Amino acid sequence: MEQKGSVLMQRYELGKLLGQGTFAKVYHARNLATGMSVAIKVIDKEKILKVGMMEQIKCEISVMRLIQHPHVVELYEVMASKTKIYFVMEYAKGGELFNKILKGKLKEDVARRYFQQLISAVDYCHSRGVCHRDLKPENLLLDENENLKVSDFGLSALAQSKHQDGLLHTTCGTPAYVAPEVINRRGYDGVKADIWSCGVILFALLAGYLPFQDKNLMEMYRKIGKAEFKFPKWFAPDVRRLLSKILDPNPRTRISMAKLMESSWFKKGLDKSVITATENKELAPLDAEGVFDSCENCPIVKPKKEQEKPSNLNAFDIISFSSGFDLSGLFEDTEQKKEVRFTSNKSASTIFSQLEDICKRFRLKLKKKDRGLLNLEGSKEGRKGILGIEAEIFEITPQFHLVELRKSNGDTMEYKKLLKHDIRPALKDIVWTWQGEQPPQHEAVPEEQQQQPHVVPS
Structure with missing residues (x-):
């Protein structure tokens, strides 16, 4: 655990804690060689891997090295241990x-x-x-x-x-x-x-x-x-x-x-x-991938199963998806909405399997993409081309998911007919509730969902 006065990597003496969040803490520190004040963001590797934020951290490193401007906080270097990532940054005293x-x-x-x-x-x-x-x-x-x-x-x-x-x-x-x-x-x-x-x-x-x-x-x-x-x-x-x-x-x-x-x-x-545009400085190369190399349990290439893992929903996403906060009426005619959503208390693999069965039953082509996104395509030409449906699975908890179905191509009436008469009935075994409808009275709310805190963004 980082403490005031401790020396990091034999290069920086840590000072007071400036702030902290779920995955990181920011400390004031002093470069032992130059005496310069810096800010060091300490990120917990295990936590970011657990919630699938590894790519986001790599992106942040790449972006901060790309941006060199007098009014952007400068990233001096990135260091890593087996358990932590350290962003050494410009210290903003004010x-x-x-x-x-x-x-x-x-x-x-x-x-x-x-x-x-x-x-x-x-x-x-x-x-x-x-x-x-x-x-x-x-x-x-x-x-x-x-x-x-x-x-x-x-x-x-x-x-x-x-x-x-x-x-x-x-x-x-x-x-x-x-x-x-x-x-x-x-x-x-x-x-x-x-x-x-x-x-x-x-x-x-x-x-x-x-x-x-x-x-x-x-x-x-x-x-x-x-x-x-x-x-x-x-x-x-x-x-x-x-x-x-x-x-x-x-x-x-x-x-x-x-x-x-x-x-x-x-x-x-x-x-x-x-x-005035800032002149590009000659920067020391910084390998975002290498930041994770020193962690024995941090694979850079995701295992195949993890690639099919659905996207996580943050609090902002959950609010946006919630029927009580559906703002689409502000922007479009609700009669022309091309997507429907349902929640399921089944695992992601069970939902994938059910959608695969539906494609076989109704002769739809299935194409898998990353992060829980599927493409369902009709086998015959319709009134406005081949019907295309995107199905995206979002993880709320490991055993509670939200699924969105939306038309990506073809005729809207054909899409709605297929959805109403074929797809919705075929999904009844995995659907907890469709958006805008009440959950079944005979089932209890999944334990994982009960444990979710009520989040109101500040």
């Missing part, structure tokens, strides 16, 4: 920007300076093919000179993470800062989603509170979906115009980063060096 907002609104010039630095950093990330996806004041740090530093790239996405439609499909972020299209779960442009989050941050800096807030989470999501908010009376006309363009619920018409940076409010008092 703490979180969030702490300043807690004290109330900032002066316009101060807020603008932080916003200019934020936009400079985010625009640079986008130019390198990186979307942050979790921008919020808690992830914005300040150095000793009150300069902003973007941190925590754990949920970031590289350009290659996009699907064939060119969009991202993973629901993530912090609810109050997340863009409407992310909540909608229909695929989104990560760049436009980051711009929205920057707008929420700017509003909070100038107002001292968030534009979208409500004790009822569903009501807050509704407000986000319609961009329903009010400007405080002290907001100047030019900042109102800019925020109205940033907090546009339609990502297609939302202001671009280039036009944002050309706005008169943004350019006022701008230090030109803030938006």
Whole structure:
């Protein structure tokens, strides 16, 4: 266990604990050779392997080495032992920007300076093919000179993470800062989603509170979906115009980063060096895979069985999937919805097996993909081509799953007919309840589900 005063890898003396989460702790530390202050994030290997976060950690390492910008926290090196991973990073002495907002609104010039630095950093990330996806004041740090530093790239996405439609499909972020299209779960442009989050941050800096807030989470999501908010009376006309363009619920018409940076409010008092692209430094090579090599029980290549393991649902996903929080009505006609969901108290392998049997029975072709995703295809041409159905299995607990069926190709009426008359009846042995319907009264709620805590995102 790490303790204050202990020496790590014969190179760093650990200081006080700066913060901690489920999988990591962050310490202040001192480089014994140079005396320089650093922050060290200590990640528990066993915990991240247990929840399938190994790829996410590798991605975070790759992203942080890719991004070299004066307003992004710098990753100096990554070290590993058999049980821990150590991120040695730039130390931001000023703490979180969030702490300043807690004290109330900032002066316009101060807020603008932080916003200019934020936009400079985010625009640079986008130019390198990186979307942050979790921008919020808690992830914005300040150095000793009150300069902003973007941190925590754990949920970031590289350009290659996009699907064939060119969009991202993973629901993530912090609810109050997340863009409407992310909540909608229909695929989104990560760049436009980051711009929205920057707008929420700017509003909070100038107002001292968030534009979208409500004790009822569903009501807050509704407000986000319609961009329903009010400007405080002290907001100047030019900042109102800019925020109205940033907090546009339609990502297609939302202001671009280039036009944002050309706005008169943004350019006022701008230090030109803030938006100058950073020269690429010659970096020591850092092998993200090698970080895991020193762990005897950390296979880099996943075993075949693990590749078929369904995706885990986080609290944000569960809320988004829940029928009580279904926001699709804000974005589309519910009669035209092309997906249905059900929960099952069977194992993932049992659900896979049942879907395979259904494909054999109804002469559908089955194609397996990673992380619990299946493609079911019709064998004959329909009215609008070959019918395609995607089935995705999400793990809530090892013995409780959520399954989503959605049309990916073909005629909607043919899809609904097959679903109603063939697929739904054939699934009756594994279905706990269909979304929007009550669970059967004669069955008890699975023990694992009973143990799930009631999660309300902050």
